[in-house]
Amino acid sequence: MAIKMIRDVIRDTIDEEMARDDSLIMLGEDIVGGNGAPGGPEAIGGIWGTSGGLWAKYGADRVIDTPISESAIIGAAAGAALTGKRAIAEIMFADFIGVCMDQIWNQVAKFRYMFGGKTTCPLVIRMPYGAGFNAAPQHSQVIHQFVTAMPGLKVVMPSTPGDAKGLLTQAIRDDDPVIFLEHKALYGVKGEVPDGDYVIPFGHARQVTQGDDVTILATGMMVGFAEKAAAELAQDGIGCDILDLRTTSPLDEEAILDSVERTGRLLIVDEAPPRCSFATDLSALVAQKAFASLKAPIDMVTAPHSPVPFARELESAYLPSPDKIVASAVKLMSYRRG
Amino acid sequence: MQLSREALIRAYRQMKTIRLFEERLHDEIALGEIAGFTHLYAGQEACAVGVCEHLGPTDYIISTHRGHGHCIAKGCDVMAMMKEIYGSRDGLCKGKGGSMHIADMNVGMLGANGIVGAGAPIAVGAGITAKSNGTVSIAFSGDGACNQGTTFEAMNMAVVLKLPVIFVFENNHYSEHTGEAYAVGAESMTARSAAFGMKAIKANGIDFFSVYDAMRELIDYCKAGNGPASIELDCERFYGHFEGDPQRYRGPGELDRIREERDCLKTFRTKVTEAKLLEGAELDRVDAEVSDLIDRAVAEAKQADRPTPQDVLQDVYISY
Numbered sequence: 001m002a003i004k005m006i007r008d009v010i011r012d013t014i015d016e017e018m019a020r021d022d023s024l025i026m027l028g029e030d031i032v033g034g035n036g037a038p039g040g041p042e043a044i045g046g047i048w049g050t051s052g053g054l055w056a057k058y059g060a061d062r063v064i065d066t067p068i069s070e071s072a073i074i075g076a077a078a079g080a081a082l083t084g085k086r087a088i089a090e091i092m093f094a095d096f097i098g099v100c101m102d103q104i105w106n107q108v109a110k111f112r113y114m115f116g117g118k119t120t121c122p123l124v125i126r127m128p129y130g131a132g133f134n135a136a137p138q139h140s141q142v143i144h145q146f147v148t149a150m151p152g153l154k155v156v157m158p159s160t161p162g163d164a165k166g167l168l169t170q171a172i173r174d175d176d177p178v179i180f181l182e183h184k185a186l187y188g189v190k191g192e193v194p195d196g197d198y199v200i201p202f203g204h205a206r207q208v209t210q211g212d213d214v215t216i217l218a219t220g221m222m223v224g225f226a227e228k229a230a231a232e233l234a235q236d237g238i239g240c241d242i243l244d245l246r247t248t249s250p251l252d253e254e255a256i257l258d259s260v261e262r263t264g265r266l267l268i269v270d271e272a273p274p275r276c277s278f279a280t281d282l283s284a285l286v287a288q289k290a291f292a293s294l295k296a297p298i299d300m301v302t303a304p305h306s307p308v309p310f311a312r313e314l315e316s317a318y319l320p321s322p323d324k325i326v327a328s329a330v331k332l333m334s335y336r337r338g
Numbered sequence: 339m340q341l342s343r344e345a346l347i348r349a350y351r352q353m354k355t356i357r358l359f360e361e362r363l364h365d366e367i368a369l370g371e372i373a374g375f376t377h378l379y380a381g382q383e384a385c386a387v388g389v390c391e392h393l394g395p396t397d398y399i400i401s402t403h404r405g406h407g408h409c410i411a412k413g414c415d416v417m418a419m420m421k422e423i424y425g426s427r428d429g430l431c432k433g434k435g436g437s438m439h440i441a442d443m444n445v446g447m448l449g450a451n452g453i454v455g456a457g458a459p460i461a462v463g464a465g466i467t468a469k470s471n472g473t474v475s476i477a478f479s480g481d482g483a484c485n486q487g488t489t490f491e492a493m494n495m496a497v498v499l500k501l502p503v504i505f506v507f508e509n510n511h512y513s514e515h516t517g518e519a520y521a522v523g524a525e526s527m528t529a530r531s532a533a534f535g536m537k538a539i540k541a542n543g544i545d546f547f548s549v550y551d552a553m554r555e556l557i558d559y560c561k562a563g564n565g566p567a568s569i570e571l572d573c574e575r576f577y578g579h580f581e582g583d584p585q586r587y588r589g590p591g592e593l594d595r596i597r598e599e600r601d602c603l604k605t606f607r608t609k610v611t612e613a614k615l616l617e618g619a620e621l622d623r624v625d626a627e628v629s630d631l632i633d634r635a636v637a638e639a640k641q642a643d644r645p646t647p648q649d650v651l652q653d654v655y656i657s658y
Contacts, residue, residue, distance in 0.1 A: 066498070066499075067498055077463055079448065079467075102488070103460075114439040115441040115443075176655045
């Protein structure tokens with residue numbers, strides 16, 4: 001068991017999988033960096049530090065530095081994956097999905113289905129995402145709500161270094177296309193990482209804390225916020241059952257329903273705005289399948305229906321927070337049927 | 339380039355198969371036998387066949403919404419294609435794709451595509467594989483897709499990565515219902531391709547031999563490690579953008595004229611019989627055989643198994 005930061009886990013996992021499988025290639029903007037510039041290749045190694053040294057080790061035919069052309073990055077990764085390669089494509093900021101949505105939505109997600117189940121497209125699209133850096137409306141967003149809604153894609157949102165390794169290994173070895181979402185604010189988070197081959201199957205939530213009063217569902221950076229809130233709530237005798245869903249597609253419905261049936265209260269924490277979102281999807285699931293268990297209305301702590309603002313005060317106000325989660329849990333506990 | 343009699347007959351058979359496949363679809367669609375949108379390739383046969391006669395199963399092509407010709411030329415099974423277009427579960431894509439999404443990875447056909455311009459980036463990725471295999475990747479596009487940003491990105495990336503990708507622009511002079519003279523802002527697609535830094539040539543898309551010879555040169559050039567290339571093929575579309583298109587954008591007598599004067603099958607027959615490479619009777623025999631094949635394909639497609647509601651959820655994923 002090693003202690004590592006998530007950014008290093010990402011890099012090391014790609015390294016291990018490239019060593020294991022010669023067919024694996026990686027493409028993206030500045031994943032090498034410095035090509036055609038006085039500083040020379042490897043001047044950057046990925047702006048997130050997730051690909052350093054891979055170009056030197058595996059060569060330019062496998063670690064492919066691309067122009068700023070998101071549609072061509074996804075298309076090229078998809079074309080390689082259709083023809084016998086495995087591919088990892090990096091989109092530098094998840095916000096840029098708008099530029100290449102056709103390749104993701106109309107091509108990659110649909111190949112297997114519209115070609116009658118006769119193709120595979122083993123492709124991982126890695127996308128750093130999320131707020132917390134005052135990066136303003138076009139470099140701070142979450143996109144899991146869009147891609148989770150697309151049949152044909154799997155969607156992964158790790159929150160710990162250990163999960164990042166196990167889930168990325170599964171994503172690379174998976175024969176279906178996977179959207180792998182890395183929260184920018186979590187890259188520096190340290191934690192234990194199992195040594196050797198470590199795979200976490202998709203669709204299995206992680207039980208973060210156990211409690212009998214409120215079920216809290218979270219992904220990515222929201223998991224840590226929920227943990228902080230739960231520690232505070234525990235002091236007031238409120239027990240939180242936190243599930244880190246890990247993958248939004250496939251979804252661990254069983255774990256969610258089991259927990260809600262036990263606690264009778266559901267609090268969903270989501271970094272996305274509240275309309276037509278992952279949070280509303282989870283809310284609908286529980287309302288449809290565990291309504292009789294509910295002792296209080298379902299509550300959601302989400303971003304508001306606005307773009308992500310720039311200024312520190314505004315971004316803080318925009319994001320969910322441990323305080324907002326505490327307030328929501330207290331509200332749920334005090335609910336009495338009228 | 340001198341082709342053997344077998345190669346000439348094969349090329350003619352491929353072109354004739356495409357022509358009769360499309361003409362028969364035109365009739366069946368008019369009778370209401372086929373659902374959805376269909377875009378016929380008739381008129382452009384020399385382009386698909388002139389390109390694909392050079393290719394093997396590990397060379398890749400990606401096609402367009404007007405894809406039947408590319409599929410047949412690359413070796414997709416005609417019977418299974420017809421069943422797909424009829425929506426049968428025995429179709430090449432089990433009735434999930436239809437006319438605009440026919441694909442067969444086993445023959446290196448990466449799919450027709452309903453999104454104009456979406457194919458070129460995917461062909462670049464197939465070019466990454468082709469580079470490691472010593473083969474080539476072909477992106478078929480039209481004078482419509484040539485104006486999409488995706489096509490620009492793909493051309494630039496292929497140059498940057500020096501990939502064996504050939505961008506084949508079939509200029510049938512109409513992007514849907516709008517003339518090429520209006521929609522292509524550059525002097526030509528060839529000039530634009532050249533500006534991306536690749537070898538770019540033109541050929542006569544109604545002459546199989548012009549396409550075939552030009553493609554030999556480009557494939558050799560790409561396989562030698564020189565990076566991508568582009569070719570613009572001047573050709574004609576004998577039907578509308580889609581079946582049912584009233585084609586009010588055509589000039590008076592235009593369709594009659596192009597069918598009379600710019601038919602690649604007539605051009606081929608005249609050339610090979612005048613040069614005494616093949617007898618007219620040999621070609622007539624091919625015509626009869628192909629006609630029989632298409633009759634059988636339609637008859638089988640009409641009788642083929644239909645999909646069931648349970649099939650809707652099959653093949654969304656490999657593992658769930």
